[in-house]
Amino acid sequence: MTLVKLENISKVYNKGSESEVFALRNVNLTIESGEFVAIMGPSGSGKSTLMHLIGFLDRPSSGKYFFENQDATDLTDNELAGIRNSKIGFVFQAFNLLPRTTALDNVILPMLYSDKNSEAEMIQAGTKMLKHVALADRINHHPSELSGGQQQRVAIARALINDPKVIFADEPTGNLDSKSSIEIMNLFKQLNEAGRTLIFVTHEEEIASFAHRVLRLKDGEIIQDSRQ
Numbered sequence: 371m372t373l374v375k376l377e378n379i380s381k382v383y384n385k386g387s388e389s390e391v392f393a394l395r396n397v398n399l400t401i402e403s404g405e406f407v408a409i410m411g412p413s414g415s416g417k418s419t420l421m422h423l424i425g426f427l428d429r430p431s432s433g434k435y436f437f438e439n440q441d442a443t444d445l446t447d448n449e450l451a452g453i454r455n456s457k458i459g460f461v462f463q464a465f466n467l468l469p470r471t472t473a474l475d476n477v478i479l480p481m482l483y484s485d486k487n488s489e490a491e492m493i494q495a496g497t498k499m500l501k502h503v504a505l506a507d508r509i510n511h512h513p514s515e516l517s518g519g520q521q522q523r524v525a526i527a528r529a530l531i532n533d534p535k536v537i538f539a540d541e542p543t544g545n546l547d548s549k550s551s552i553e554i555m556n557l558f559k560q561l562n563e564a565g566r567t568l569i570f571v572t573h574e575e576e577i578a579s580f581a582h583r584v585l586r587l588k589d590g591e592i593i594q595d596s597r598q
């Protein structure tokens with residue numbers, strides 16, 4: 371099934387002013403469910419902007435966006451937040467964990483937005499997810515007591531907790547040493563082999579080599595789309 375379809379998407383920041391920036395220009399892109407995609411390109415080429423648009427963190431200036439074959443271009447902010455929370459998991463370069471909160475409480479945070487689950491169910495699900503990312507022995511640790519790679523695994527467990535269709539990761543290994551980076555990419559690989567769609571940004575070829583498809587951006591355009 372087609373998960374993401376962008377038709378002629380452009381994004382202009384500070385439109386009409388002297389500092390107008392075309393971050394994306396007439397991008398056309400289709401991503402199928404189950405793909406493992408790397409987005410590459412120099413700094414400022416539009417990688418994060420593309421990720422934010424596909425992940426409903428921002429809206430395009432023009433063009434059409436279909437998510438699971440439904441036109442998502444004109445959804446309200448509330449509808450977009452609903453899709454974000456139920457269908458999409460995010461992982462960021464800086465981990466973005468709450469500092470004074472245990473690994474477990476960080477992981478179950480997205481479950482708090484829907485009141486479907488009891489506290490016991492949330493604790494059970496969070497514990498299971500931390501086991502899944504090999505952190506069973508770090509459940510009650512705070513982020514400052516964890517290594518960078520462990521913090522990123524907590525962030526991945528959090529991204530997975532609502533069983534999203536797709537995980538978006540913006541430079542997920544950007545703050546990690548090479549050993550932890552490979553560990554994180556192996557975890558992504560496992561998740562993809564289990565059927566999860568994964569889309570990540572990186573500027574390292576070695577990290578991109580884990581993906582099955584690489585999109586290269588330059589000046590807001592996709593200049594290469596290759597399968598490997």
Ligand SMILES: Nc1ncnc2c1ncn2[C@@H]1O[C@H](COP(=O)(O)OP(=O)(O)O)[C@@H](O)[C@H]1O
Nearest residue numbers: 383384391393412413414415416417418419420
């Ligand atoms: N909020 C913003 N306001 C104005 N310009 C922005 C904003 N975000 C990004 N840009 C500009 O848009 C272009 C693309 O940025 P970005 O998508 O962050 O690139 P990348 O992630 O590839 O480094 C850059 O020229 C950047 O300066």
Ligand SMILES: [Mg+2]
Nearest residue numbers: 417418419540
């Ligand atoms: Mg970026």
